[in-house]
Amino acid sequence: MAVDPGFGELPPAGLVLTGGGARAAYQIGVLRAIARIRREVAPSKVNPFPIITGTSAGAINAAVLASGADDFDLAVADLSSMWRGITVEQVYRADAMGVARSGARWLTTMTVGWAIARWWRAKPRSLLDNSPLSHLLAGKVHLDRLPQLMREGHLRALAVSASSYTTGHHVTFYQARDEVASWIRSQRIAHAATITVPHLLASSAIPFVFPAASVEVRGRAEWLGDGSMRQTAPISPAIHLGAERILVIGAGRMHEPTGEDDREALRDYPSLAQVAGHAMSGIFLDALALDVERVHRINHTLSLLPPQVRAQTPLRPLTLLVIAPSQRLDDIAARHVRSLPRPIRALLRALGVSNSDARGAALTSYLLFEAPYTNELIALGEKDALARRDDVIRFFGWQKASDLNLSNPASTGRTEALGVAA
Numbered sequence: 001m002a003v004d005p006g007f008g009e010l011p012p013a014g015l016v017l018t019g020g021g022a023r024a025a026y027q028i029g030v031l032r033a034i035a036r037i038r039r040e041v042a043p044s045k046v047n048p049f050p051i052i053t054g055t056s057a058g059a060i061n062a063a064v065l066a067s068g069a070d071d072f073d074l075a076v077a078d079l080s081s082m083w084r085g086i087t088v089e090q091v092y093r094a095d096a097m098g099v100a101r102s103g104a105r106w107l108t109t110m111t112v113g114w115a116i117a118r119w120w121r122a123k124p125r126s127l128l129d130n131s132p133l134s135h136l137l138a139g140k141v142h143l144d145r146l147p148q149l150m151r152e153g154h155l156r157a158l159a160v161s162a163s164s165y166t167t168g169h170h171v172t173f174y175q176a177r178d179e180v181a182s183w184i185r186s187q188r189i190a191h192a193a194t195i196t197v198p199h200l201l202a203s204s205a206i207p208f209v210f211p212a213a214s215v216e217v218r219g220r221a222e223w224l225g226d227g228s229m230r231q232t233a234p235i236s237p238a239i240h241l242g243a244e245r246i247l248v249i250g251a252g253r254m255h256e257p258t259g260e261d262d263r264e265a266l267r268d269y270p271s272l273a274q275v276a277g278h279a280m281s282g283i284f285l286d287a288l289a290l291d292v293e294r295v296h297r298i299n300h301t302l303s304l305l306p307p308q309v310r311a312q313t314p315l316r317p318l319t320l321l322v323i324a325p326s327q328r329l330d331d332i333a334a335r336h337v338r339s340l341p342r343p344i345r346a347l348l349r350a351l352g353v354s355n356s357d358a359r360g361a362a363l364t365s366y367l368l369f370e371a372p373y374t375n376e377l378i379a380l381g382e383k384d385a386l387a388r389r390d391d392v393i394r395f396f397g398w399q400k401a402s403d404l405n406l407s408n409p410a411s412t413g414r415t416e417a418l419g420v421a422a
Contacts, residue, residue: 014243015049019056019228020251021366025374029381042398055227059160059203150177161227250324333365
């Protein structure tokens with residue numbers, strides 16, 4: 001168990017980082033705020049998250065944090081530097097030739113492919129070519145450090161999730177210090193593995209947008225895509241790996257205000273970009289909200305059981321803190337569409353995204369790997385987490401409970417003891 005000076009032993013804490021493409025920049029702001037609060041309240045060299053799990057772009061953030069688990073502040077600073085200066089060209093090809101070879105060909109196949117397919121030997125695999133991302137990860141993620149960090153006690157486990165196009169299973173790859181039994185649930189499995197860059201590429205392969213990656217699962221190669229697909233229980237891997245306190249950083253919808261009611265827009269037929277953005281929101285954002293609701297329902301059920309009956313169930317209490325955007329990330333993305341390279345803007349226009357119309361911005365919000373957008377998300381994440389300062393302190397035990405104003409509902413936020421089924 002982690003030991004924080006002055007507060008004794010604490011149950012293992014887990015960090016769950018969800019998917020969302022460029023929206024995952026928000027997570028960096030939250031992590032920056034947590035690092036800042038700890039420096040001010042309870043300076044420590046102990047890694048606050050011995051168990052780290054991530055999906056999609058959240059898997060990349062999780063891998064960077066895990067590979068720097070011996071210095072949390074430095075790992076957060078490295079992530080912040082990466083996201084503050086990121087460009088589309090570091091994630092996917094945005095030049096005219098690259099877009100023509102992937103996106104234009106893909107769209108052509110969607111329309112008149114039946115007429116020209118016989119002349120094309122290589123079928124298009126995705127809307128965009130994310131080959132630059134592998135080079136970025138090779139320089140930023142040092143997964144070879146994990147075994148040493150685990151031996152030294154800085155890290156207990158790292159897990160990343162992907163979805164198998166080959167079998168239809170949702171697959172969680174985990175690398176742990178101690179032996180952890182694999183788990184199998186309906187349509188989802190866990191597989192102990194040495195996590196590598198291909199696992200991260202698979203986990204972050206947004207469906208249709210980025211190509212699938214080939215990764216070995218239980219002795220055979222499978223084609224895998226974004227881990228947010230078919231992810232019915234995003235909190236589950238952290239629980240299986242031993243976390244008893246879990247911080248979840250979302251990427252939208254949980255606390256976002258609803259969009260403005262544009263009556264004229266409601267009468268228009270939705271563009272392909274609107275439909276795609278709605279589908280992506282369903283893939284990336286809805287599962288987390290449903291899992292949190294499931295936890296609340298289980299907790300309520302447990303509260304109705306006599307203590308002796310409750311002791312016989314496989315459920316156990318869990319401290320859960322959820323931090324998610326307080327503003328609509330779609331609206332923020334709409335303000336930064338012009339930051340995208342011209343070939344990408346042209347491709348998105350073909351799908352119905354307009355510089356002057358925010359209705360296609362949901363799709364853009366996942367692809368806008370440009371500093372003006374990511375910096376605004378980082379600032380929002382930091383602001384939202386600092387607004388939950390008392391919740392963060394309570395979650396980590398960085399301050400004695402008697403020192404907080406527990407009579408003030410604002411001091412308790414969404415940190416609750418919950419019963420969880422993994």
